[in-house]
Amino acid sequence: AQKVTQAQTEISVVEKEDVTLDCVYETRDTTYYLFWYKQPPSGELVFLIRRNSFDEQNEISGRYSWNFQKSTSSFNFTITASQVVDSAVYFCALSGFGNEKLTFGTGTRLTIIP
């Protein structure tokens, strides 16, 4: 069975601070995908990143960066110099290789205080 844990239910930071959202996963699959999605107040889930289990390189995209550590089964997400528009619920998710079903974590509600 697959499981994704996002222990941080809610986080609030002041604008321009850096913030890291934690994600820990469990799977018996040897190959799998990890994802992050953003859900702003409007409700739509916005795809942010997909990472293959065999690619442990960290990735940076603008103010966003992701740290994948297979040894600790973690896929953490850092926002640098946070902005008010970053306020949203962020979901980490996992799928098997060749299986498109997503297992979502419970989400982290991030509030950026102006």
Add this chain to the structure above:
Amino acid sequence: GAVVSQHPSWVICKSGTSVKIECRSLDFQATTMFWYRQFPKQSLMLMATSNEGSKATYEQGVEKDKFLINHASLTLSTLTVTSAHPEDSSFYICSVATGGAKNIQYFGAGTRLSVL
């Protein structure tokens, strides 16, 4: 990525009526779509996998006669909540799976259903 349109965005109905929600893939031929349900401040719960031209695959605990799914074309899947009751009030969201090596789901904007 795929562009997904979901309609309506908000619907209010009386108890006992049926409600149809449409999910359209605007720029991608989707053989597989997914339907999720999300309660306030909770995660997404997969309800069913919608397969073009065949029956949907429902997750355990989801009543297939209650939540009818039709995926008649590569661009449209519909979810009908039959004989809706207040406990069916929720946020319903669909996704399109790009499949293959890409294996990414792109989501619609969701439908907020309120049953009075």
